[in-house]
Amino acid sequence: MDDRVELLIVGGGVAAARAARTLRRRGFDGSILLVGDDPLPPYNRPPLSKELLLHDEPLPDDLLLAEPVAWYDRRAIDLRTDVAVISLDPGERLAGLSDGGIVRYERCLLATGAAPHRLPVPGADHAMLLRTAVDARRLRVAMDANPGAEVVVVGGGFIGLEVASALAVRGLHPTVVELGDVLWGGQLGSGLADWARDRLAAAGVSLRLGSAVTAVDADAAWVGDERLPAAFVVAGVGVAPRDELARAAGLAVDDGVVVDGAGRTSEPAIWAAGDVARIDGLRVEHWHAAREAGERAALSILGEAVPPVAVPWVFSELAGVTVDVFGIPAADDEARWLVPERLLAYRRRGRLVGLVGLGGAIAPETGRELVARGASEADVRGALAG
Numbered sequence: 001m002d003d004r005v006e007l008l009i010v011g012g013g014v015a016a017a018r019a020a021r022t023l024r025r026r027g028f029d030g031s032i033l034l035v036g037d038d039p040l041p042p043y044n045r046p047p048l049s050k051e052l053l054l055h056d057e058p059l060p061d062d063l064l065l066a067e068p069v070a071w072y073d074r075r076a077i078d079l080r081t082d083v084a085v086i087s088l089d090p091g092e093r094l095a096g097l098s099d100g101g102i103v104r105y106e107r108c109l110l111a112t113g114a115a116p117h118r119l120p121v122p123g124a125d126h127a128m129l130l131r132t133a134v135d136a137r138r139l140r141v142a143m144d145a146n147p148g149a150e151v152v153v154v155g156g157g158f159i160g161l162e163v164a165s166a167l168a169v170r171g172l173h174p175t176v177v178e179l180g181d182v183l184w185g186g187q188l189g190s191g192l193a194d195w196a197r198d199r200l201a202a203a204g205v206s207l208r209l210g211s212a213v214t215a216v217d218a219d220a221a222w223v224g225d226e227r228l229p230a231a232f233v234v235a236g237v238g239v240a241p242r243d244e245l246a247r248a249a250g251l252a253v254d255d256g257v258v259v260d261g262a263g264r265t266s267e268p269a270i271w272a273a274g275d276v277a278r279i280d281g282l283r284v285e286h287w288h289a290a291r292e293a294g295e296r297a298a299l300s301i302l303g304e305a306v307p308p309v310a311v312p313w314v315f316s317e318l319a320g321v322t323v324d325v326f327g328i329p330a331a332d333d334e335a336r337w338l339v340p341e342r343l344l345a346y347r348r349r350g351r352l353v354g355l356v357g358l359g360g361a362i363a364p365e366t367g368r369e370l371v372a373r374g375a376s377e378a379d380v381r382g383a384l385a386g
């Protein structure tokens, strides 16, 4: 027998959970089925590369889970974990599930997230990836089993640097091998990257910039002929949107499901939100963006007014210092420290397009608001003083 639901949510991450929460909060009382292929209910990934690696206590549920387990029952949301949606027929509004079930939906939200790239080199299976809670626990076990060991981390982006920081704090000896000459792919400019390089070095992280890992084996990574001994190797080399379901269903897909600011796809009854979606030409792969996209899609599903897409805010941690990035700075923006090693402003053609606050230098909503209005330097300084 078919399941019939008013809303099918595909994918169990924060975009999915946030959409379900917004719908219930706004009074939607139709049936909601949330299908996720992870064994856990929707959870927050940021602690997987921070608290879970750093602390000995188990990760508390309220830090990990997007909503408590009991919340789904309380809000009459049918949550099915460990089940994938394997096909979608937009014409008939049918979805096929990996457990053999068929769902007939009125409307559907795709929130399938992203999957990490494997290293494109021989022996890539020896390199651990970090996306799920299972991946994080496996990494933690490897850390605990190899005290003081050398480890190679491939990739000098957010995930690679967070993992390397955690390894160093736990007394291991990480070497980050990064293809580019500048950390974070150069996107945050050389001023911040120079600060990060010094901070990482002081914390005990070695950096190999401008180097490509060419092979991995059970106890080493190779940079050409050079062998870098490693008790284990971790790769953080970017993610790809999990848009295969949408593509097979004939939706417009272009490195992500193509959507507008309200999450509407090329199919009238299907929305998409989170890491899988390309919003007005831009795909942002971060926690706040995913939650806010889930909220906007929910409002759009309800036919309510949808707020504009907010200025992105990415938070990270580097060798014990929190890093907040507001806006989308680019390598060739003019970057200037307004407060040395605390607050960096990025300008493009004279207009403020990004801010980076270190150690909580600026409150998130203030940082976003200043970038949204392209504030002057005096205004940014004033906001700090206030």
Ligand SMILES: Cc1cc2nc3c(=O)[nH]c(=O)nc-3n(C[C@H](O)[C@H](O)[C@H](O)COP(=O)(O)OP(=O)(O)OC[C@H]3O[C@@H](n4cnc5c(N)ncnc54)[C@H](O)[C@@H]3O)c2cc1C
Binding pocket: 010, 011, 012, 013, 014, 015, 016, 035, 036, 037, 038, 044, 045, 046, 047, 048, 049, 083, 084, 085, 086, 111, 112, 113, 114, 130, 131, 132, 159, 242, 245, 273, 274, 275, 276, 284, 285, 286, 287, 288, 290, 313, 314, 315, 316, 317
């Ligand atoms: C280790 C780590 C640390 C991070 N730290 C930060 C941070 O500090 N700050 C920040 O801003 N961002 C951070 N991020 C990024 C942030 O977590 C993501 O942007 C966010 O999780 C995206 O949420 P989502 O709901 O779009 O997708 P996801 O969290 O990827 O969830 C999608 C879910 O859908 C499931 N799924 C996919 N296809 C199907 C299908 N066909 N059927 C059923 N289920 C399916 C997936 O398995 C997954 O469980 C981090 C990410 C990782 C991996």
